[in-house]
Structure formats: C-alpha cells, structure tokens
Amino acid sequence: ASMARTEAGTSGSSSSSVAGSSAEEDFYIQCDAPNCNEWHEGSTLSPPITPLTASTYETWHCPSCTPYHGPSKLKSVTSMRQGLRKKRRIDFVKLNDPAALLESESNNNGIGVAANDVQEIDFRAKLELRRKKGMFQNGMTAASSTGKGCCLKVVTSGGKNEFTTKYVNTHGFNQPVLFATQQPYQIGLKLPGNHFSFDTVAKLVGPYRKTQVIDTATQLTTEYTLQEWVDYLSTPENERTRILNVITLEYSQTPLGKLVREPQFAREVDFVSQCWPKTTEDLRRILDHCGDNKNNNKKNSLDDKDDNDNGGDDDKSKTSKEEEEEDLTELLKELQEEIPRVSKYCLMSAAGSYTDFHVDFGGTAVWYHVYFGQKIFYFIEPTTKNLKIYSEWATNGTSSSGRGSKKSNANAFLPDLITAAGGDVFEVQLKKGQTLFIPSGWIHAVFTPKDSLVFGGNFVHRHSLEMQLTIFRLEKKMRVGKNYKFPFYQKLMWFVAWDFLKQRDDLMMMMQVGDKGKNSVMGREQQVIQQICGKYPNHVLLGYKALAKELESWSRSKQKITTDQFPENMDVTKVAIQLGELLTKCVAHLGVNTKKEKASIKLEKKEKKKITKQEKKRHNSQISQEKKKPVITPIKCSSSSSPPANKKCKVEGCTQYKRSKCDGYCATHYREQLSLQSGDNIDYNAIPPPGRGCKVDGCNKYKKSKCEGYCLMCFRASVKTTSRPSTSKRAA
Incomplete structure (x- = not known):
C-alpha cells in the first residue's frame, strides 16, 4: 500500500495508496484492506478525501471493508509543543450513551449531563400491573371464540401455503396474521441453519459495523459496533447494568442477506421489488411515454442539431444515442443507490427489553420471524380515533420516555389513554419458530421476556394504500x-x-394486435378497464384512486422536500392526471357493478324478511297455543261438602270436583298426571300430613287459616248451614 498513481500513470512512494492529479476532483485512493485493493474516487466518498487528508492516514479502508476490517487508522502525530494549561476533555460518545449517562452518579467525569435529566421507567412492571387489571385482551383467544380478536391464526398443513396473494385478494390484509407452524418453508421463508447465534451475525455483517442501540428504561439511542454488542449479550443477564435492544440492523447487502429470503407473500407484493426501475429499458420507456421537460428539451436539442447538419449525420445520431444511453446508465446507477433497503432486518434483543408503541414508517407492513427466544406484542387497531390519540400522545410529550413538554402527562401510558376512550389493546405471544405478519398502520409495542434473535422486514404493497397514505400524512x-x-x-x-x-x-x-384494428379505441379502453377491474379487487382500486389524488397534490407542490423526489425522467403532472382519469373510469365501472350487487342484496333481504315474517307468525301461534293450555281456576263455593257423582273427580276415593279442561280430574290429580307425563318426578300428594288437613272426615284438603280448622270449601258450607253472616262476610 505504498504506491501512488497519477492520472498520467506515474508512480511514487507514500504511506497510503493514493492517485490523482493536481485537481482534487481527479484524486483516487486505494483501499489497504486485504484482498480488496480497489481504487475509489476521493470526491465521491463521504466525507470527501483530498490529497491532503489522505496523507494523514496510515491505513485506509473503503466503506465496504470498514465493517469487517475496522476503521481507517491515522498516523501518530507528535505535537511539537504541549500547552501548560490542562484542557477539559469531553467524551461526546458518552454524552449520547444512555448507559454511561445513567451510570454516572455525579458530573465529575466530564460527561456534561446530570443523571436526573432523564427519567427511567420500569416497563415490565407497567405491563404486569395492567395485565392483572385485565386491560389486555388475548388476541388469539378473542379471534377463535368471538371473531373480534386482532389476530387471525393461520395454521399451515401438508406443506401448503394458505396465506398467499390470492387469499389476500379475497379476504384482504387488515388484521395481523400469525403462523404457528415450525416449518418456515411453508410460507416461502428461507433461514440460516442450526447453531446460528449472535456471534455469527456479527461475523457475517461485520464486527466493526456500527448499529443503533436503544436503552429500554429511557428509550434513548446510542451506537455500538456489532462486536461490542455481542460482548454485551454474552454477559449473564443478572450482570447487565442496562437493558439494551437492537432493532435497526439492515443486512441485505451483506453475506447474511444471501442466507435469508423473505416470505413469498412479501416478495410478491412488495412495491420496491416490483416497481422500482431495474434496467435502462425501464427508464427509456418512462422517458418515451412521459419524459420531463428537461430530458425532452435535451432530446429535442439533439434532434434539431442533427437536422441542421444537412439531414443529420449518422455519426452524430449515433453519438446522441450513446449520450442518451450514458445518461440513462448514470441515472440508473443513482436510482440503485437510492433504492429503499428495508426488506431485511435483524433484531437482537436482551431479556427485558421493550420497544414503546409506534407505527412502522410509511405505514409499511411487517414480516417477523422469531429464530430463537420469545416476543410479546401489544396491538392497537388503527382506527381514526386511536390514531388521533396516538399522534397526540407521541407529539405532545406524553410518550412513556418522559421527554415531552407536558410534565403532567410525562408518565402517561398509551394503553391507559386507549382503554379510557373505549378502545382495546390486544396481547399476542410469539414463540420460537413462529412468524407474524403485521398489516399497515397497526400501533404496536414489543416486550422481550428472554434473549431473542429475530429476522424481519418491511414492505409497501397495494392492499393497504389508503392506510399507508394516511400514515404518511400523519408522519408529516x-x-x-x-x-x-x-x-x-x-x-x-x-x-x-x-x-x-x-x-x-x-x-x-x-x-390492438389481437383484434387487428377491428375495435375502436373507445372499445379497447372499455375492455382494458373491465380487465383491470377483474384483475384487482375493489379495495386495491380504491387505494390506487387515493394514490392518484395524493399524487395530484404532490405534482402541484413547490416544496423542496417534495420536488426533490420527482423522478428525473418523468413528467409527474402527466402521470398524476392519467392515473386519476384511469382510476375514475375504473371506480365508475365498479359503481355499476356495485349497484347490481346492491339490487341483488336488497332482493335477498326482502326474501329473508318474508321468511322471518312467516317464522314470527309460526312462533306467535305456538305461543298462543301454549297460552290456551288448561289454567287452574279458583274453587267455587258448593252447597255441600261432597260433590255429586257427575261432577266428581274420576279418581276413586277423591271427593273433589272435577275441573273444566282437566280431562275429568280435579286440579290436584290433573297436576299429578301432567308430572307423570312430563317426567319431572314432582310428587303431588293429594293427602295433607297429619294436623294440617281439614277436620271434616273424608276431606283430603289442607285447612285454611282463619277458617276454624276447615278447608275453604268446607268452611263455606258450614257457614251457610249455621247462618253466620258476619263470619261469612269476613271470610269472603
């Protein structure tokens, strides 16, 4: 690494491999890492490297080699003179490190921040207290019993993948989906083999690769190298001073990315893999259809120049094509650098770590597989009411980290606010080998009971475009x-x-090729609309309609943050207008179909109403028949204690009157017959026990109070024979 090369090809000795001319934009530097030795343009590096800054390196490593071979080393410079005054040194790394920040009890180590400036929260205790109060609903239990749970538990069987694009087209993707199977290949998920650990992740991604680390108690972030993180996780749980968490390690461009493949559904619907330009042919087609004014002007100027040169020379036309190809190649290179890489994340969590309630960026959906360990999710449905509460909680200083401006609400916990407003919070446990799909917009928090390694990723798809745009506006x-x-x-x-x-x-x-020009343009457009409406379900077309409306507002915007994301080879106004017109026609076509469906639904409802009316009539008739059953009426007064033979109960030995509608029985024996027929085993004894019967011989009725030892019928007979009007009046 002691060679220096100039643009003319000369060489000389230097402590670091550099190349360049006197101009800094032509300066190149060579990587000193083993088996690399690639040259890099100094102006394209971050930060840019000039001949002056390159001379300060003893060994220089390129960005791709730094995670594996460590950072570049500077030359040791001995100062000519050391000042007599001792300067105060501030450790800016510790300044952002929550572990160092909170472990320091005083301000004597030069950190510069007092420990009491950050509030610690015991999330484990918070969750356990609310679980005991019954605040969290079991998502899986609710889903299986009442159908109101937040999770749809899907169990694959026989190696068949039940959660596919076809399934989502029919049922939608509005609720979390859990795969309890221990075989990830059934959903198209590829994972590393056995004996895969945290140390293996560091070796494949790079032990010097820096990643964000979240402190659970404060929800503050700092940076660790992966080797430092593995050393932290290798310590016993009871010896860890802080509970830390890693959830943002993206590894798609590392050797680990080749060992992990997303589930089939995520790959099939991901907009990044399906819609982001991959070749210059894709860019050329966009340019030919609706190129922006800049590219069109450039193309027109080239055409005018060819026309002015006597009809255009072949060499110049060739040159213009080569220039256009070079421009497209350069543009494609820029787009490949800008491509969102969010489909593969590795999450390494210590036992007891907690990620507070959040919505994934851009309203993206998430796939989440527990390689080992355990996770507990807390879900809140993204209704309009819940999203409003969440946004106020997150922006008005009411988050659990206590970093907001409202001190009175500094310790507010989002589930308390949701349940107080009548909402639900669902709890779902995720064990080793299980995979979870989280739809767009769902508010969730995650607790880790024990050390866990998780592979996951985010993806944007067509089945939740309206919700994704809602979250985009909410983030703004x-x-x-x-x-x-x-x-x-x-x-x-x-x-x-x-x-x-x-x-x-x-x-x-x-x-146009198939009908050979037989149908008109209007006829072909109508057929295209019918095919599009047949290909995509209604919720997808409505999502594209919402996107067209959003794009129209973006195309009229003059804010730099919006205009910077306009594709360079696209007329955004033309695309927004065309998409809006197409979706308007599609939605109108759906409206015709929905009218027919509504008419058929109305007919079905009318038929159901007729059926229900008939059933109600039958039910009412049954009730009326039940009401017409024999009813026991009060015993009428008789002139004698013994009824005549034609009015006597047909049970031998019974001296009671037979009752109407009792099949020739008295009331007592009629009840007895009913009990025998129904089988209720109730003993209807017609003879009262000793001391409680009527004092008239042969009468088997109970004596009544205030009737001088007689039953009511015998008492009335005795009153009539003795002619005691005052007593009879009182008895009546």
Whole structure:
C-alpha cells in the first residue's frame, strides 16, 4: 500500500495508496484492506478525501471493508509543543450513551449531563400491573371464540401455503396474521441453519459495523459496533447494568442477506421489488411515454442539431444515442443507490427489553420471524380515533420516555389513554419458530421476556394504500425526522403509479394486435378497464384512486422536500392526471357493478324478511297455543261438602270436583298426571300430613287459616248451614 498513481500513470512512494492529479476532483485512493485493493474516487466518498487528508492516514479502508476490517487508522502525530494549561476533555460518545449517562452518579467525569435529566421507567412492571387489571385482551383467544380478536391464526398443513396473494385478494390484509407452524418453508421463508447465534451475525455483517442501540428504561439511542454488542449479550443477564435492544440492523447487502429470503407473500407484493426501475429499458420507456421537460428539451436539442447538419449525420445520431444511453446508465446507477433497503432486518434483543408503541414508517407492513427466544406484542387497531390519540400522545410529550413538554402527562401510558376512550389493546405471544405478519398502520409495542434473535422486514404493497397514505400524512403532521421515515417514499409512489399505467398500455397493445384494428379505441379502453377491474379487487382500486389524488397534490407542490423526489425522467403532472382519469373510469365501472350487487342484496333481504315474517307468525301461534293450555281456576263455593257423582273427580276415593279442561280430574290429580307425563318426578300428594288437613272426615284438603280448622270449601258450607253472616262476610 505504498504506491501512488497519477492520472498520467506515474508512480511514487507514500504511506497510503493514493492517485490523482493536481485537481482534487481527479484524486483516487486505494483501499489497504486485504484482498480488496480497489481504487475509489476521493470526491465521491463521504466525507470527501483530498490529497491532503489522505496523507494523514496510515491505513485506509473503503466503506465496504470498514465493517469487517475496522476503521481507517491515522498516523501518530507528535505535537511539537504541549500547552501548560490542562484542557477539559469531553467524551461526546458518552454524552449520547444512555448507559454511561445513567451510570454516572455525579458530573465529575466530564460527561456534561446530570443523571436526573432523564427519567427511567420500569416497563415490565407497567405491563404486569395492567395485565392483572385485565386491560389486555388475548388476541388469539378473542379471534377463535368471538371473531373480534386482532389476530387471525393461520395454521399451515401438508406443506401448503394458505396465506398467499390470492387469499389476500379475497379476504384482504387488515388484521395481523400469525403462523404457528415450525416449518418456515411453508410460507416461502428461507433461514440460516442450526447453531446460528449472535456471534455469527456479527461475523457475517461485520464486527466493526456500527448499529443503533436503544436503552429500554429511557428509550434513548446510542451506537455500538456489532462486536461490542455481542460482548454485551454474552454477559449473564443478572450482570447487565442496562437493558439494551437492537432493532435497526439492515443486512441485505451483506453475506447474511444471501442466507435469508423473505416470505413469498412479501416478495410478491412488495412495491420496491416490483416497481422500482431495474434496467435502462425501464427508464427509456418512462422517458418515451412521459419524459420531463428537461430530458425532452435535451432530446429535442439533439434532434434539431442533427437536422441542421444537412439531414443529420449518422455519426452524430449515433453519438446522441450513446449520450442518451450514458445518461440513462448514470441515472440508473443513482436510482440503485437510492433504492429503499428495508426488506431485511435483524433484531437482537436482551431479556427485558421493550420497544414503546409506534407505527412502522410509511405505514409499511411487517414480516417477523422469531429464530430463537420469545416476543410479546401489544396491538392497537388503527382506527381514526386511536390514531388521533396516538399522534397526540407521541407529539405532545406524553410518550412513556418522559421527554415531552407536558410534565403532567410525562408518565402517561398509551394503553391507559386507549382503554379510557373505549378502545382495546390486544396481547399476542410469539414463540420460537413462529412468524407474524403485521398489516399497515397497526400501533404496536414489543416486550422481550428472554434473549431473542429475530429476522424481519418491511414492505409497501397495494392492499393497504389508503392506510399507508394516511400514515404518511400523519408522519408529516407529527414532523417525524428524516432518519425515521421510509427512504424515498414519494419517489417510490411515482414509480408505483407509472407501473399501473404501464399495465394499461400493455393491455392496450395486446388488444390492438389481437383484434387487428377491428375495435375502436373507445372499445379497447372499455375492455382494458373491465380487465383491470377483474384483475384487482375493489379495495386495491380504491387505494390506487387515493394514490392518484395524493399524487395530484404532490405534482402541484413547490416544496423542496417534495420536488426533490420527482423522478428525473418523468413528467409527474402527466402521470398524476392519467392515473386519476384511469382510476375514475375504473371506480365508475365498479359503481355499476356495485349497484347490481346492491339490487341483488336488497332482493335477498326482502326474501329473508318474508321468511322471518312467516317464522314470527309460526312462533306467535305456538305461543298462543301454549297460552290456551288448561289454567287452574279458583274453587267455587258448593252447597255441600261432597260433590255429586257427575261432577266428581274420576279418581276413586277423591271427593273433589272435577275441573273444566282437566280431562275429568280435579286440579290436584290433573297436576299429578301432567308430572307423570312430563317426567319431572314432582310428587303431588293429594293427602295433607297429619294436623294440617281439614277436620271434616273424608276431606283430603289442607285447612285454611282463619277458617276454624276447615278447608275453604268446607268452611263455606258450614257457614251457610249455621247462618253466620258476619263470619261469612269476613271470610269472603
């Protein structure tokens, strides 16, 4: 690494491999890492390297080699003179390190921040207290019993994948989906083999790769190298001074990325893999269809120049094509650098770690597989009411980290606010080998009972476009920082719109070739609309309609943050207008179909009403028949204690009158017969026990109070024979 090369090809000795001319933009530097030795342009590096700064390196490592071979080393410089005054040294790394910040009891170590400036919260105790109070509903139990749970438990069997694009087209993707199977290949998920650990992750991604680490108690972040993180996790749980968590390690461009493949559904619907331009042919087609004014002017100027040179020279036309190809190649290179890489994340969590309630950036959906360990999710459905509560909680200083401006609400816990407003919080446990799909917009928090390794990723898809745009607007309203947003989200949406228009153009071209010009343009457009409406479900077309409306507002915007994400080779106004017109026709076509469906639904409802009316009539008739059953009426007064033979109960030995509608029985024996027929085993004894019967011989009725030892019938007979009007009046 002692060679220096100039643009003319001369060489000389230097402590670091550099190359360049006197101009800094032509300066190149060579990587000193083993088996690399690649040359890099100094102006393209971050930060840029000039001949002056390159001379300060003893060994220099390129960005791709730094995670594996460590950072570049500077030359040791001995100062000519050391000042007599001792300067105060501030450790800016510790200044941002929550562990160091909170472990220092005083301000004597030069950190510069007092420990009591940050509030610690015991989230484990918070969750356990609310679990005991019954605040959290079991998502899986609720889903299986009442159908109101937040999770749809899908169990694959026989190696068949039940959660596919076809399934989502029919049922939608509005609730979390849990795969309890121990075989990830059934959903198209590829994972590393056995004996995979935290140390293996560090070796594959790079032990010197820096990653963000979250302190659970304060929810503050700092940076660790992966080797430092593995050393932390290797310590016993009872010896860890802080509970830390890693959830943002993206590894798609590392050797680990080749060992992990996303589930089949995520790969099939991901907008990044489906719509982001991959070749210069894709860019040329966009340019030919709706190139922006800059590229069109450049193309027109080249054409005018060819026309002015006596009809255009072949060499010049060739040169113009070569220049256009070079421009497209350069543009494609820029787009490949900007492509959002969010589909593969590795999450390494210590036992007891907790991620507070949040919504994934851009309203993206998430796939989440527990390689080992355990996770507990707390879900809140993204209703309009819940999202409003969440945004106020996150922006008005009421988050659990206590970093907000409202001190009175500094310790507010989001589940308390949701349940107080009548909402639900669902608890779902995720064990080793299980995979979870989280739809767009769901508010969730995650608790880790024991050390866990998780593979996951985010993806934007067509089945929740309305919710994704809602979360995008919510992030803008909440002023979420650029580092916490989906990278190049608006540019991706422009490519999504173009991809939809490209499908329309392809269908038009196929029909034009198939019918050989027999049908008119209007007829072909109508057929295309019918095919599009048949291909996509209603909720997808309505999502594209919402996207067209959003793109129209973006195309009229003059804010730099929006205009910077306009694709360079696209006329965004033209794309927004065309998409809006196409979706208006599709929705109108759906409206016709929905009217027919509504009419058929009304007929079905009318038929059901007729059936229900008939059933009600039958039910009422049954009730009326039950009401007409024999009713025991009060015993009428008789002139004698013994009834005549034709009015006597047909049971031998019974001296009671037979009752009407009792089949010739008295009331007592009629009840007895009913009990025998129904089988209720109730003993209806007609003879009262001793001391409680009527004093008239042969009467088996109970004596009544205030009747001088007689039953009511015998008492009335005795009153009539003795002619005691005052007593009879009192008895009556």
